[in-house]
Amino acid sequence: MSVRVRFAPSPTGFVHIGSLRTALYNYLYAKKNNGSYILRIEDTDQSRLVSGAVENMLNILKWCGIDHNEGVMMQDGKITQVGEYGPYIQSERLDIYKKHIDQLLEEGYAYYCFCSKERLEQVREEQMNNGETPKYDGHCRDISLADARKKVEAGEPCVVRLKLPGNKDIVFTDVVRGRVVVNTDDLDDQVLIKTDGFPTYHFAVVVDDHLMGITHVIRGEEWVISTPKHVYLYEAFGWEAPVFVHLPNILNTERKKLSKRHGDVAAADFKNKGYLPEGLINYLALVGWSPDNEQEIFQMEDLIRSFSLERVSKSGGVFDTNKLNWVNSHFIKSYDSDILAKLATPYLVEAGYISEEEAMGKINWISDLVSVLKDRLSYLEEIKNEAAIFFSDSIEPENEEAEEVLKLTHIQDLLNIFEEKVKNAGTIDQDFGKMVFKQIQKETGLKGKNLYMPIRVVLTGEVHGPDMGMTLKVLGKEKILSRIRYVRDYLI
Ligand code: GLU
Numbered sequence: 001m002s003v004r005v006r007f008a009p010s011p012t013g014f015v016h017i018g019s020l021r022t023a024l025y026n027y028l029y030a031k032k033n034n035g036s037y038i039l040r041i042e043d044t045d046q047s048r049l050v051s052g053a054v055e056n057m058l059n060i061l062k063w064c065g066i067d068h069n070e071g072v073m074m075q076d077g078k079i080t081q082v083g084e085y086g087p088y089i090q091s092e093r094l095d096i097y098k099k100h101i102d103q104l105l106e107e108g109y110a111y112y113c114f115c116s117k118e119r120l121e122q123v124r125e126e127q128m129n130n131g132e133t134p135k136y137d138g139h140c141r142d143i144s145l146a147d148a149r150k151k152v153e154a155g156e157p158c159v160v161r162l163k164l165p166g167n168k169d170i171v172f173t174d175v176v177r178g179r180v181v182v183n184t185d186d187l188d189d190q191v192l193i194k195t196d197g198f199p200t201y202h203f204a205v206v207v208d209d210h211l212m213g214i215t216h217v218i219r220g221e222e223w224v225i226s227t228p229k230h231v232y233l234y235e236a237f238g239w240e241a242p243v244f245v246h247l248p249n250i251l252n253t254e255r256k257k258l259s260k261r262h263g264d265v266a267a268a269d270f271k272n273k274g275y276l277p278e279g280l281i282n283y284l285a286l287v288g289w290s291p292d293n294e295q296e297i298f299q300m301e302d303l304i305r306s307f308s309l310e311r312v313s314k315s316g317g318v319f320d321t322n323k324l325n326w327v328n329s330h331f332i333k334s335y336d337s338d339i340l341a342k343l344a345t346p347y348l349v350e351a352g353y354i355s356e357e358e359a360m361g362k363i364n365w366i367s368d369l370v371s372v373l374k375d376r377l378s379y380l381e382e383i384k385n386e387a388a389i390f391f392s393d394s395i396e397p398e399n400e401e402a403e404e405v406l407k408l409t410h411i412q413d414l415l416n417i418f419e420e421k422v423k424n425a426g427t428i429d430q431d432f433g434k435m436v437f438k439q440i441q442k443e444t445g446l447k448g449k450n451l452y453m454p455i456r457v458v459l460t461g462e463v464h465g466p467d468m469g470m471t472l473k474v475l476g477k478e479k480i481l482s483r484i485r486y487v488r489d490y491l492i
Helices: 017-032 053-064 094-106 117-129 145-153 201-211 227-237 267-272 277-285 300-306 321-334 337-350 356-361 363-376 380-386 400-405 411-424 430-444 452-460 468-491
Strands: 004-007 036-039 070-075 078-082 110-113 159-162 169-174 178-183 191-193 216-220 243-247
Touching: 004 017, 004 216, 017 036, 017 053, 017 216, 017 243, 017 267, 017 277, 017 300, 053 070, 053 078, 053 267, 053 277, 094 110, 094 159, 094 191, 094 201, 094 227, 110 145, 159 227, 169 227, 169 243, 178 227, 191 201, 201 227, 267 277, 277 300, 277 321, 321 363, 337 356, 337 363, 337 380, 356 363, 363 380, 363 468, 400 452, 411 430, 411 452, 411 468, 430 468, 452 468
Parallel strands: 004 036, 036 070, 216 243
Antiparallel strands: 070 078, 110 159, 159 191, 169 178
């Protein structure tokens, strides 16, 4: 049987980094096994829908290169559905759920419940006061189906509940956690259909996973406690349950569940900061899964080749921003500077260094700027800081060492010679950079620390930094000359 997996988000807001990882693992597993990867929208909780959430989700997945081949997609800016198992949006499947709940009602696996909110509240309170775990007390379990239907027809508000048998062990095997056994006495008669006629997640997920031929359910560990109820539903329908794989939570470095209070958790936050999709995906794959060797840098194809569910860890994966930065900086270094220039431009505009129109006309220059700075960037937004030295009219010695350099006895003479050469140069390019230092060395005997470092400090305020030739090229004649003047007038 060929592998069919699904990512089944609820469009209730932003895409959490944990959901993105769930999508990624589903994708990797499908690709590795030449299977199908389906995207289904679980919108049965109508009160939590957020408009635009589906579009955002599809955009983020596309940006990450996590492409599905079936289900809800975006084509020409519009949401469409592709595949033979549709509809793939749960709110469009209500007649299917109706048919299936009728079957469970007829066969005695489910029952109508007419208890009011107030009554349920009261039962709950009493149970809590008695130190019991609150659960439905079974008040409506024994109303006959015929009587219940009369009430329903008379317009009495109701839900449909799962009729769990007493004291039955439900057993399933989770690929990550192994054998799980839960007794029905510890479970509640789960609501399957709500008062508004919509199914709950628990009912819809089972019906859909079965009807859509899902072979492996790969999802977050928060669902593991619900899985016994799902397993019982599969049994009730006489269906074979899929393989379950519950992924560990993503934790922060204090080993607490990653939450918005502790920093970025939305996939879009990382995109907006200028992480590259390759970097984010590479790192995310490693949060909760590890390859069987020491490899740390992966392209998507490598991930597909190496991925296996068996190597998903049982304990929570720690999301370490420093490690993410390290991985991402690797991809920034290896990216083509022209592409990076386009990606980095919005940050330069945002920082007020350059206008959008100006940037369009100077894209080659921005590309040079980026190639000078890319070794220093963990994510592109950092260019706002790093690029400051190329836009400001003044420089500031970064530390004492830089200040000392400006006090060297030969600094005035060196500046004079350097200024002269810059003034006489046609264009300032990398070759000029190479040549000018050679010439000055020949003429003055200065070299190494006494030659490069002072010029670097004069031009950037820093003692160490990117390639001098490129730095000169990016600064350009005017800026170089104005900095020499500035240092001479104000700093020495
Ligand atoms: N709609 C659920 C969620 O957003 C999906 C859970 C599942 O994959 O079964 O988390």
